[in-house]
Amino acid sequence: xxxxxxxxxxxxxxxxxxxxxxxxxxxxxxxxxxxxxxxxxxxxxxxxxxxxxxxxxxxxxxxxxxxxxxxxxxxxxxxxxxxxxxxxxxxxxxxxxxxxxxxxxxxxxxxxxxxxxxxxxxxxxxxxxxxxxxxxxxxxxxxxxxxxxxxxxxxxxxxxxxxxxxxxxxxxxxxxxxxxxxxxxxxxxxxxxxxxxxxxxxxxxxxxxxxxxxxxxxxxxxxxxxxxxxxxxxxxxxxxxxxxxxxxxxxxxxxxxxxxxxxxxxxxxxxxxx
Numbered sequence: 001x002x003x004x005x006x007x008x009x010x011x012x013x014x015x016x017x018x019x020x021x022x023x024x025x026x027x028x029x030x031x032x033x034x035x036x037x038x039x040x041x042x043x044x045x046x047x048x049x050x051x052x053x054x055x056x057x058x059x060x061x062x063x064x065x066x067x068x069x070x071x072x073x074x075x076x077x078x079x080x081x082x083x084x085x086x087x088x089x090x091x092x093x094x095x096x097x098x099x100x101x102x103x104x105x106x107x108x109x110x111x112x113x114x115x116x117x118x119x120x121x122x123x124x125x126x127x128x129x130x131x132x133x134x135x136x137x138x139x140x141x142x143x144x145x146x147x148x149x150x151x152x153x154x155x156x157x158x159x160x161x162x163x164x165x166x167x168x169x170x171x172x173x174x175x176x177x178x179x180x181x182x183x184x185x186x187x188x189x190x191x192x193x194x195x196x197x198x199x200x201x202x203x204x205x206x207x208x209x210x211x212x213x214x215x216x217x218x219x220x221x222x223x224x225x226x227x228x229x230x231x232x233x234x235x236x237x238x239x240x241x242x243x244x245x246x247x248x249x250x251x252x253x254x255x256x257x258x259x260x261x262x263x264x265x266x267x268x269x270x271x272x273x274x
Contacts, residue, residue, distance in 0.1 A: 063160035065148040074139035149174025169257035
């Protein structure tokens with residue numbers, strides 16, 4: 001039977017599949033929209049199963065914040081060609097928009113969301129069927145705060161950050177600190193926020209290095225503490241040298257906006273090995 005372009009477009013809107021795939025599915029289903037939708041879904045599942053052992057190392061990372069709630073999400077795929085495809089980016093944005101609207105706290109909550117009658121999991125599977133690549137949602141991070149700023153590094157959808165400040169100051173301050181997080185990849189906001197396992201490991205390294213240098217044993221701990229202070233300056237966001245003015249650290253930069261302004265939370269996600 002003849003398949004109308006209107007039906008093809010309707011199925012495409014339902015599944016995000018390509019026009020050729022929609023036409024093929026409708027032809028096989030003799031124009032039955034529901035059956036064609038199921039055919040596309042089954043093909044996506046088959047490809048997902050076939051590709052389950054492949055590495056999805058490329059993808060699209062997006063960030064968004066609305067009314068004190070922000071999130072970063074990554075939809076991963078196998079190749080940069082697919083990652084840059086407009087439909088793939090649009091799907092990632094659609095999922096992120098829904099996650100923000102529903103204030104999802106976990107990746108599982110995001111996957112269970114229903115968009116236009118389909119779960120997010122099914123939408124991703126269907127897109128996998130279109131591209132022939134393994135796809136998976138990954139890296140869902142959230143943040144809440146008085147004033148949230150976001151940053152998508154160079155607009156390339158590969159590295160995104162978000163920063164929450166305790167004061168609603170000029171947007172440039174939050175934006176610049178979000179850029180700082182992207183560039184310097186801090187481990188914590190300040191000294192007291194450094195995870196205990198990292199603190200213990202760094203102190204152990206500092207002690208061993210000091211002993212290797214042949215320093216007197218009675219001075220080892222003192223010298224190691226000095227090295228820890230340097231570690232805190234390099235790895236704690238508020239203590240880091242501000243990337244746009246090395247005479248300031250991030251804490252003093254924020255005090256230019258408001259004497260009590262500080263960072264309450266930050267998140268960072270990248271697809272690239274560092």
